[in-house]
Amino acid sequence: MDTVDVVLPCLDEALALPAVLTALPPGYRAIVVDNGSSDGSPEVAAAHGAMVVRESRRGYGAAVHTGLEHATADIVCFLDADGSLNPRQLPALVRTVQGGADMAVGRRIPQGRGSWPWHARLGNRILAALMRKRGLKVRDIAPMRAVRRERLLALQVEDRAFGYPLELLIRAAEANWRVVESDVTYRPRTAGTKSKVSGSVRGTLRAVHDMAGVLR
Numbered sequence: 001m002d003t004v005d006v007v008l009p010c011l012d013e014a015l016a017l018p019a020v021l022t023a024l025p026p027g028y029r030a031i032v033v034d035n036g037s038s039d040g041s042p043e044v045a046a047a048h049g050a051m052v053v054r055e056s057r058r059g060y061g062a063a064v065h066t067g068l069e070h071a072t073a074d075i076v077c078f079l080d081a082d083g084s085l086n087p088r089q090l091p092a093l094v095r096t097v098q099g100g101a102d103m104a105v106g107r108r109i110p111q112g113r114g115s116w117p118w119h120a121r122l123g124n125r126i127l128a129a130l131m132r133k134r135g136l137k138v139r140d141i142a143p144m145r146a147v148r149r150e151r152l153l154a155l156q157v158e159d160r161a162f163g164y165p166l167e168l169l170i171r172a173a174e175a176n177w178r179v180v181e182s183d184v185t186y187r188p189r190t191a192g193t194k195s196k197v198s199g200s201v202r203g204t205l206r207a208v209h210d211m212a213g214v215l216r
Contacts (some may be wrong), residue, residue: 061164
């Protein structure tokens with residue numbers, strides 16, 4: 001089996017990283033992109049066998065793109081480092097890409113109370129509806145995805161903040177990519193960690209603002 005790289009953008013996820021990294025399937029290589037953590041996340045990631053890359057520019061898109069630049073595998077996956085997504089579901093997305101899809105994305109299905117606050121779910125629903133109007137049949141602006149590295153680099157996604165996932169889908173639609181969405185479990189994030197986006201109404205509004213800017 002060929003190695004698959006897994007990019008995990010990270011900001012203060014020391015409590016979540018051990019479980020996330022140990023759950024990666026064999027052959028899946030972790031690239032943890034530290035985005036300015038102050039809780040020892042880089043050291044925890046390295047202790048659990050991950051490649052650690054530091055990105056000083058704050059922003060989801062900056063961390064994701066830096067991880068992509070450091071990846072070398074043909075297929076690259078992207079996964080939040082907070083424990084909300086199950087790394088064991090990555091192979092199903094990878095098989096979808098190997099089967100001919102341009103990109104496989106996970107549609108989050110909440111498991112447990114508090115896994116997806118109402119304000120974050122509402123913002124996601126609105127943005128997904130806008131994408132469907134553009135012809136891309138998705139229900140989630142998903143943080144879990146698999147794609148061939150060279151093809152993603154060729155899309156030249158420019159946003160370096162929270163608008164990155166939406167711009168990625170827009171560019172994929174414009175390139176007539178076949179994007180396949182499948183259900184993945186979405187659990188409450190690891191206790192003691194806090195979401196930079198969905199953890200508050202303010203965080204959600206900031207993310208929606210960044211994404212709305214991409215739509216202009």
